[in-house]
Amino acid sequence: MTQAIQLKILDPRLGTDFDLPDYATQGAAGMDLRACIDAPLELAPGVTNLIPTGMSIYIADPSLAAVLLPRSGLGHKHGIVLGNLTGLIDSDYQGPLMVSLWNRGQASFTIEPGDRIAQMVFVPIVQASFEIVEDFDSSARAAGGFGHTGVK
Numbered sequence: 001m002t003q004a005i006q007l008k009i010l011d012p013r014l015g016t017d018f019d020l021p022d023y024a025t026q027g028a029a030g031m032d033l034r035a036c037i038d039a040p041l042e043l044a045p046g047v048t049n050l051i052p053t054g055m056s057i058y059i060a061d062p063s064l065a066a067v068l069l070p071r072s073g074l075g076h077k078h079g080i081v082l083g084n085l086t087g088l089i090d091s092d093y094q095g096p097l098m099v100s101l102w103n104r105g106q107a108s109f110t111i112e113p114g115d116r117i118a119q120m121v122f123v124p125i126v127q128a129s130f131e132i133v134e135d136f137d138s139s140a141r142a143a144g145g146f147g148h149t150g151v152k
C-alpha cells in the first residue's frame with residue numbers, strides 16, 4: 001500500500017529530463033532526490049552547499065514526516081553526506097525541498113545536474129504531550145546509560 005503525497009514540480013526538468021523520485025526496487029525504503037542545478041557544481045573538501053531538488057511536497061498529515069538521508073555509496077566512497085546530518089521534513093512544510101550537501105571527504109567532488117544526491121524516507125510520527133510528574137515508576141535501567149552495560 002502506498003500513501004499519496006502532494007508534489008509540486010518547481011523545475012520543469014523534473015519528470016522530463018530527470019526522473020521524478022520513485023522507489024528503485026519493490027522493497028526500497030527510500031526514493032532518491034536529484035540535484036536540480038543548472039551547471040556542474042564542484043564541492044571542495046569541507047564545503048556545504050544547499051541544493052534544490054526542483055520540487056516541493058506537502059505531506060499534510062501530522063502523523064507522517066519525511067527524513068532525508070545520505071546515499072550510502074556517496075557517503076562511504078566519496079564523503080558526500082548531509083550538512084545537517086539528517087533532514088527532517090515537517091508535514092506542514094510547503095516550501096522547496098532542499099538538500100544540504102556536505103563534502104566531509106578529502107577530495108573535491110562534482111555534482112552534475114540531475115544526479116541522485118540523497119534519499120527521502122517517509123516515516124510515521126507520534127506527537128507527544130508531556131505529563132509533569134515528581135517521580136517515575138522505577139525501571140530496570142533507571143538512570144544507567146552512555147555505555148553502562150559495557151561492550152562485550
Ligand SMILES: O=c1ccn([C@H]2C[C@H](O)[C@@H](COP(=O)(O)OP(=O)(O)OP(=O)(O)O)O2)c(=O)[nH]1
Nearest residue numbers: 068084086087088089090093096097098099100
Ligand atoms: O534537509 C532539509 C531539512 C529541512 N527542510 C525543510 C523542511 C522542514 O520542514 C523545514 C524546517 O526544517 P527544520 O525544522 O529541521 O529546520 P529549522 O532550522 O528548525 O527551521 P524552522 O525554524 O523553519 O523550523 O525545512 C528541507 O527542505 N531540507
Ligand SMILES: [Mg+2]
Nearest residue numbers: 088089090093
Ligand atoms: Mg524547526
